[in-house]
Structure formats: C-alpha cells, structure tokens
Amino acid sequence: MPEAALLLENITCRFAARDGGQGYTAVRDATLSIAPGEFVSVVGPTGCGKSTLLNVGAGLLAPSSGQVRVFGQELSGINERAGYMFQGEALMPWRNALDNVVAGLEFAHMPRAQARELGLQWLKRVGLGGFETRYPHQMSGGMRKRVMLAQTLIRDPDIILMDEPFSALDIQTRQLMENEVLELWMAKRKAVLFITHDLDEAIAMSDRVVVLSAGPATHPIGQFEIDIPRPRDVAEVRTHPRFVELHQAIWDVLREEVLKGYAQQKRA
Numbered sequence: 001m002p003e004a005a006l007l008l009e010n011i012t013c014r015f016a017a018r019d020g021g022q023g024y025t026a027v028r029d030a031t032l033s034i035a036p037g038e039f040v041s042v043v044g045p046t047g048c049g050k051s052t053l054l055n056v057g058a059g060l061l062a063p064s065s066g067q068v069r070v071f072g073q074e075l076s077g078i079n080e081r082a083g084y085m086f087q088g089e090a091l092m093p094w095r096n097a098l099d100n101v102v103a104g105l106e107f108a109h110m111p112r113a114q115a116r117e118l119g120l121q122w123l124k125r126v127g128l129g130g131f132e133t134r135y136p137h138q139m140s141g142g143m144r145k146r147v148m149l150a151q152t153l154i155r156d157p158d159i160i161l162m163d164e165p166f167s168a169l170d171i172q173t174r175q176l177m178e179n180e181v182l183e184l185w186m187a188k189r190k191a192v193l194f195i196t197h198d199l200d201e202a203i204a205m206s207d208r209v210v211v212l213s214a215g216p217a218t219h220p221i222g223q224f225e226i227d228i229p230r231p232r233d234v235a236e237v238r239t240h241p242r243f244v245e246l247h248q249a250i251w252d253v254l255r256e257e258v259l260k261g262y263a264q265q266k267r268a
C-alpha cells in the first residue's frame with residue numbers, strides 16, 4: 001500500500017477546563033488516513049470535533065496522545081506540506097487581492113516579481129483576472145473565497161485542508177466554487193481533507209466520506225467509498241441513482257449522531 005499523505009493515528013484531544021475542573025475530551029482514539037491524490041470528506045454533527053482533527057493535521061494543535069504522519073514522516077510543529085483554507089474570512093483587509101494571494105510566497109522569500117507573476121496567474125485561474133487591485137471590502141463573499149482559494153493553492157501544497165470553506169456562501173455561488181475546486185483538484189490530484197457538515201457536499205466532492213460520532217470522545221464510526229464517476233458536476237450528481245443510494249446509507253449512520261449532538265447542544 002502506498003504511504004498515506006496524511007495519517008492521523010489514534011488521536012486523542014483533551015482540552016483543559018478553565019476553572020480547573022474536569023476538562024473535555026473532544027476527540028478520542030481517532031484514526032484517519034488520506035492517500036496521495038485522494039479527496040476525503042469528514043462529516044459529523046455540529047461541535048463534534050471536525051475542526052479539532054483538521055487542526056491536528058495542520059500541526060496547529062498538538063494532540064494529547066496519538067501520532068500524525070505526513071508522507072511517512074512524524075509531524076512535529078506546523079505541517080509545511082499542507083495548505084489550509086479556513087471557514088471564516090482570513091484575508092488581510094489592508095492588502096489587495098493580489099497582495100493577499102502572494103502573502104505566503106512573500107513569507108517564503110520568493111522574489112517579488114516572480115510572486116506577482118504567479119499571483120496574477122492564480123487570480124486568473126480562480127476567475128478573478130483583472131481584480132488584482134480590489135481590496136477585500138470591495139469584493140463579494142464569493143470573490144473573497146476565490147482569493148482565499150488562490151492563496152491556499154499558490155504554494156502548491158501536497159495536502160489541502162479545508163474547513164467548511166463555503167458554508168457562508170449562497171447555494172449558487174457555493175456550487176460554482178465546489179465545481180471549481182473539483183476542476184483544480186482533478187488537474188493536480190493532491191490529497192484533500194475536506195470538513196463539512198453538509199452531506200450532499202461531501203458526497204458530491206469526495207472519493208471517500210468519513211462519518212464522525214457526536215462528541216465528547218469523537219471518533220470515526222463509518223466510511224464510505226464514493227464510487228460515482230468523475231468528472232462530476234456537484235449540482236447534477238445529486239440526481240445520480242448511486243448518489244441517492246449513498247446518501248441514504250450514510251444518513252442512516254449520521255442521523256443518530258446528529259440527533260445526539262443536537263440534544264447535547266440544547267443541554268449545554
């Protein structure tokens with residue numbers, strides 16, 4: 001078997017309580033592997049620990065126990081082979097689109113002219129050719145997401161970590177962006193870990209969907225190969241008979257957890 005691009009092995013994450021109380025075990029003994037070139041989505045009820053797992057994979061959060069391996073190497077510190085696209089707005093408001101896109105290259109000391117050239121190419125690739133001098137407040141939510149996408153992909157990471165990147169967008173813009181991500185991914189075939197609470201999105205995009213249990217002590221409780229042919233259009237694929245079948249099968253596992261998660265939130 002080829003080496004996993006990203007392997008989270010027996011990960012447990014405990015958060016200390018502020019008042020010196022018991023603390024909270026968000027994730028317990030979770031194992032998750034993503035092969036090179038594989039697109040894996042993780043779904044689970046709200047607050048179950050999806051972002052926590054992603055942060056562990058990014059090297060932003062050290063697990064309480066367990067191990068992270070990146071192409072076979074044990075990870076300590078930031079995962080330099082990964083690009084990370086957050087849920088919220090992560091653009092620097094004082095920088096225009098181009099300067100936001102090339103920020104990572106600048107930090108990596110790429111010469112300015114070369115970074116600029118690459119930045120303009122990437123802006124074009126995400127449909128923002130000619131918008132390089134726009135500031136974040138002069139762009140729509142969808143345009144800002146495109147800038148974030150270019151900012152993530154410009155460094156050509158071998159692993160792409162996405163945490164509900166399109167959840168704030170309206171449905172049409174969201175589907176356009178999902179198709180764009182799939183197109184870019186088909187061209188480069190990097191390993192993707194995609195976090196979402198939207199099962200339709202997960203099935204439409206992925207090679208494999210992993211279902212997490214409700215918290216505390218979240219861990220994977222099911223995984224499903226998405227054997228629907230590519231290329232896929234995320235809107236059209238929803239009517240594919242196999243999509244409907246897979247949706248039913250995954251929802252059967254997820255439903256119970258969503259109800260548990262909801263009940264816990266009401267108690268909190």
Ligand SMILES: Nc1ncnc2c1ncn2[C@@H]1O[C@H](COP(=O)(O)OP(=O)(O)OP(=O)(O)O)[C@@H](O)[C@H]1O
Pocket residue numbers: 015016024026044045046047048049050051052053197215
């Ligand atoms: N730094 C922290 N300190 C204490 N508790 C935390 C911390 N980070 C996360 N948690 C808790 O761990 C649990 C999992 O959080 P996480 O953000 O990973 O869930 P999620 O599945 O990504 O949520 P959502 O679906 O709402 O985005 C939550 O109960 C959260 O309150």
